Each structure stands twice: as C-alpha cells, then as structure tokens.
Amino acid sequence: MKEHMEDEVTPLFTFGVIADIQYADKDNGYNFHHTRMRYYRNSLQILGHACRCWDVEEDPRRRPAFILQLGDVIDGYNRELGASERALRTVLQEFGDCAVPVHHVWGNHEFYNFSREELFQSGLNSRDKGEGEREENVNVGEKVREKFSSMEEVYAYHFSPAPNFRFIVLDAYDMSIIGRNQRSEKYKQSMTIILEHNPNEELNMPPSNIDALEGRYVKFNGGFSQEQLDWLDRVLNSADENKEKVVIASHIPIHPFSADYVCLAWNYDKILPILYSHKCVVCFMAGHDHDGGYFKDESGIHHLTLKGAIETPPLGDAFGTVFVYEDKMVLRGRGRISDRVMMFQ
Template sequence: MNRRRFLTSTAIAGGLPGIVKAEEGAPPLLRFGLITDAQYADAEAKGERHYRSTPEKLKRAVEELHGKDLAFTLHLGDFIDRDFKSFDVMLPLMKGLGHPVYHLLGNHDYDVADGEKGRVVSTLEMPHDYYSFRSRGIRFIMTDTNEVSVYRNAAASVETARAKEILAGLEAAGAAGAKPWNGGFSATQMAWLERELAAADAAKERVIVCGHHPLAPADMHQMWNHVEVMALLEKHPCVMAWFNGHNHAGDFAEKNGIPYVTFRSMLHHPENTAYSIVEVHADRVKIEGFGREVSRELRLRVA
C-alpha cells in the first residue's frame, strides 16, 4: 500500500524521488502557532525552571503570533504547574492572539486538588478530554495521554488504583516510560482514535495527531502504551505526524514513515522562551522555531 510519509530533511537539492511537488511559490495550505509546557506557578524557581517568568514570556509569544495571520494556536499541555488559580493568570494572556486556541491536557494540569480535577477541561474550554477539529482541509486529533494515569483521577479512586497496577507492571518489565508522571489511553480512547483515522482516510484528509506525552524515542517521558498507538497510526495513510510536549528538552524520531516531534518548553531560564509557527504545504511541513525551539522541515514523500 502506498502511503504519504514525512521525513526530516536538512537539505533537498534538486528534489528527491517520489516527492509530491508543490507549485513553485505556492502559499502554505495552513499556518498555525504552537506552544507547549508553559507550566506557570506562583512558586520559587527550581533548578532551571523559572515558574514566575512564564507569564511574561507567554505574553511576548502571543504578541509575536498575533501578527502572523495564523488560523489558530495549539497548546500541547501543562499550561500550569500547580494550583487551580494559576489558570486565572494564564488564560487571559491567550486572548491577545485574536484567533482560536486549542488545548490538550498535560500531567501538571492535574497537579491540583482532587475536587478541582473535574473542572480542568471546562476551564480550558475544551469540548472533551480528547477531541478533533478541522482547519482548511487538515484534521487535528487532540488526544489525552493522561487518561490512564496515577494523577488524572482522585487519589482514592478505582481508576487510580488500576493505573498503579499498570505502572507496577511496566516497572517490572523495565519499560523506559514506567514513571508516575506518564500515562496512556484507555481502550475507549483507542477505539475513538481508530474511528477518527478511518474517517480521515475515507475523506482523503491529512491528519496531525497531538498528545502531551511522546511516543518515540524511548525515554523516561514515553507514553505507557506507545507500542499500540504507534501501530495504529502506521495503519492509516492519512497520518502525517505526531506532535507532543512533556520532554522540555525537545526531541525527534521517525518510525516507519511517521515523524514524532517533541516541542520544547518555554519554562526554562527567565530569559529563554520556546514556541513555533507551523506551515503545512502540499509537499512538506515547515516548523519555524523561536527561542530555544528547533526549526525543522518535514518532507512529504510517497513510498
């Protein structure tokens, strides 16, 4: 079966076999902003994490993105670090974008009192813990990689007890991502994701799947059931890429034709920021990084 593939390219001289050529000088199909792990808290700095510096950095990023004629901005989780009241500081800053903002959930967004966990989704104006939307012919699937975790639900809940059992099994197996700050999908969310991808295939849509936790490469930030999720993505030709945050240092992997991009956090050091503008073209995805974020070009190929 032929499938579209995105590959990292540092130099494309004279073209490569099988590349789907875009019309010379054609504008991108879609441009959007991307921020992750703003992770604000009214707390003293811890190592290189300068929590109180984040609102000013977010404000500057919003000012830059506001003037770039973008369709929307994504935030890939960990909008705050702790205390529900932190949302009151950060959310008004995003209104300066002047365009829609699509959030997904990170582990630190649930670092709040048990009685407040159920309010996180509505506070971020998300339609559900996981959802999809379309923009200019591209489908974005916003997943919840915290759904099965030891922090998502109340400490005394059945769900948390079951997550602890799963974590213990991963630890016994020596899994790289067997850490209490990671999580995974339930069978229900996996089935939903498969329906979304099948629908996109049928509609001949391109898809970018987003989550907080990385699927690859293997390290201490990795999603718990990454193997099953990657196998599902590989089944569907519509999938262009997986975008995530969580690992503040950033990372990149390409597996069986799908790129897995980990975007960097803007949290680190008071003078450093990180955010991106992403362009989707007919033959490539271009990521322009600002601050400590890396610029990349992902080339669209036909296998």
C-alpha cells in the first residue's frame, strides 16, 4: 500500500475522484488503435475497491462528502453487446455502496451508449444535485436570475460542498458530432468545425499536420458552445464576488501541457482566457487521457488529468481522495494515481 502524506490539520471537506472506468462484461482487449490493453471487467473491481475505501473512513470530517466521477463510466463496446443499460446498472449499483452523492461527468463513451435525451433520464444525470437556479449580483444594483431554460440541453451545473468553495461540472460534448441529433444546429456546426481541420475519412484518426495541436480535432473529442462559455463566465463572476474558490470538472482536459494534444477540447483556447479573467479558479480536473497529466499554469490554476481505471491491470488501483484545506488541496492517490499537493494562489 502506498505511503501517504500526513495531514497538518483537519480538512474542511474531502471528496473522492475516479476517471474512465469504462466497464464492460467482456474479455480484455485493445483500444481503437490496437496499441494499449484495456481491462474491461477489472475496472469494476477497481471501482468497488474505491467505494469500500471511501466508505470505511470513520471520521466524518475525513470521509468523502461526495464522489467526482470524471466520465466514461461504461465502455462503448456495451452498445455492440446490447448491454448498455445492464452495464450502467451494474456500475451505478457499485457506486450505490458509497453513502454519499456522486457527481457524474459525461464523456464520449456515455454518448456511444446513449443519446443525450436518454442520459438526462438516466442515473448519470446528477444535475439535480447542483444549483440550477439562483440569484446572483452580476452588476452593481442589478440582479439576474440564472435559469437552465437557456441551457436545458447542456449538461452543466454547479454546487457548493462547503462555505467559500464551488464546483462546476462542464459539458465537454456540448459541441460534438457524437451525442447530438444529426438534424440539430449544434451537430451541423460541430461537423463544420471538425471537417475544417480533419481531412481523414475516419474522423477518429487525428489529422497529419505540422501543428500537433490540430490533432485534437477528432470525433472522440468535443468542445464548449458560446452559450456554455457565457454561462461559465457568469458563474465565475458570482464566485469572484462571493470570494469563493472554484474547482471545475470536465471529461476533456483544456490545457495543452496537462494531456496529450489528441485529448484536448476543440476550443480549449476559448475557455482558458475565461478562467484567467477570474481570480476564483484554483483547479481544473479531467479524465479522457488514460495516461493522466498535470500542469500548474501561470495563473496558478492546477490542471489535473486523472489516469484511467480502464487501463489499470488486475491487482492495481486508479482512484484518489482529495482533502481540501483553506490554502491547498491534497490528493492522496491509490495505485497509478500519484499523491499531489496543490497550493492555492
């Protein structure tokens, strides 16, 4: 068992984190490019072990207040096997052993198995655990009531697990050619975007280009609509005014130094300036790149990409527990997940 860092004081709150479980009841196999082994059944064992570890902590101040699941909870193979619903039930039952809320992020494999409408009706819709409507001071003397009506097809919400802290869940496939009805305007816009950059017939193959960043324009990625970016800016404005620290979660990473370029959000260059224009953002968490990654940018924002459970061999682990203090977050990793101290700017 990995030896962990000693905590200096009792944390304000704690949460569990796990990414890319991609469970399927099938034998081990390879990824799309046939270069990496995936352990489809073993990922469920990792989740089960994680839930037992999170649930065994007796001190309520150290027991996770919630679990952050960073997307790709079941594998796309389930659709071919006709087992999407059964696989999802199996994973959600495993999560059910944790006596705390689970905040689910949606990844590409969610959309390989279900339509956006089906996901909103499923147990992966944790938006009701957030704050869908609240009054916010946007300008002096002006109050605006924020509603989901303008973003009802976008899976994005925010919640506050403790005073002066806010978490935001983003929809990285808001702009995408997976999960969107092909007759919808966003699908047409997304297809235009990807075809402008990727000339390949197979759009899951990254374009061969001198600029390696162009590799992000593949079918298994997506991006954030202007509508969602404007919403994010409003929420961060409110957090600034209320002197909150903000953690943002998305399936797709947004900083080029925190993941392989082929795993970046299409319009990462549009969302980063929004984060930099606010003082409140302390961390951006993502999955998607199974090798994981980490980078602290010039604004002091920690970009943490969690390694995937799906590529963790039997007897290994890939999950973590984050202890949050006034001045830092301490990640205690298990197995492939490294310990990390992330100081707040």
